[in-house]
Amino acid sequence: MAESVIKDRELPGLSNEEIDRYSRHLLLEEVGIRGQKRLKAARVLIVGTGGLGAPLALYLAAAGVGTLGIVDFDFVEESNLQRQVIHGTRDIGRPKVASAQDRIKSINPKIKINTYNTMLSSANALEIMKDYDVVADGTDNYQTRYLVNDACVLLGIPNVYGSVFQFEGQASVFYAREGPCYRCLYPEPPPPGLVPSCAEGGVVGVLPGIVGTIQANEVIKLIVGGGDSLVGRLLLFDAWKMKFRELRLDKDPHCPICGTNPTIRELIDYEQFCGLKKNTGEDPVETITAKELKERFDRNDPLQIIDIREPHERAIVRFPNAKPVPLGQMARRIDEFDPSIDAVFICKIGQRSIFAIRALREAGYTGRLLNLKDGVNAWAREVDTTLPVY
């Protein structure tokens, strides 16, 4: 049975009002007065107030976690509201931490909230995280995920992990003191751009709600003590098939940060580690902005416009005069392109189209290939503002 991360810290008392508020917890033998006092004494940092961070913050605040830290640098956007239920329509344009703070306060005015309106980085992570007992990772990118993992290992605190994509979610507890860390599971990040983000691939709105509440439940057990935590287990959830699976995770003795001979002893450059800095070895892809493309249209320049998006995406926004060629068919349909005419590749945000260009190049295509910077969304924002951004 797992020990509480709060251990022997002197516990605060509970007022009669708090006893009333938390009575459904107090009735549980497994929580009780001691567990609720541990929750009150606990300090939990939530990284990100997006799809996962929203249920994490809502439920942990409601549960009476005494100090909640929330880190986010982002602003609330309309497209967040389909799943980030901590923010409301009137919050669009506000910093997410401010919006989240208001909502948390309205649920539970008794808890302390620390907001960090900043991007978590190697420069500030240890300073921000060092005062917390547990970190819950609600990020959506690899560089922050590795950063959170490494900082938690270095600080000796558990990292309650969750991630979501389309209909699939994952959750685990990475606690190097008792089990594997994220690097034991994934020693290397995937090449940048290869794994689409939720912004490109989509996500069903309920999914982060389910995975985030699983994370909140793990956080509560770590604080209260007892129960079976997800340490050493990777929970996989398929919302479309409604199936849970579980993989056993072992600690990797060769793990560079939590193994027997660690080589990483401080935070590193995570952008570089995740391949996000300019890679000089790879041919740069030539870009064209939406405005430049419009100018070329206006001049009637001969152009081939290739839309590499999926049919269901093209149904959201049609791009004028574009020929649809799915990414997977690019190389095999090389003969359909005319190397004497510039070809412009478009996708939603200008990421997947880079892979289309690389695929054609590798297949030996000799013509000029241009990538529409920031994709169809840039076209909708800068050129044809009657089109929706999605």
Ligand SMILES: [Zn+2]
């Ligand atoms: Zn490890």
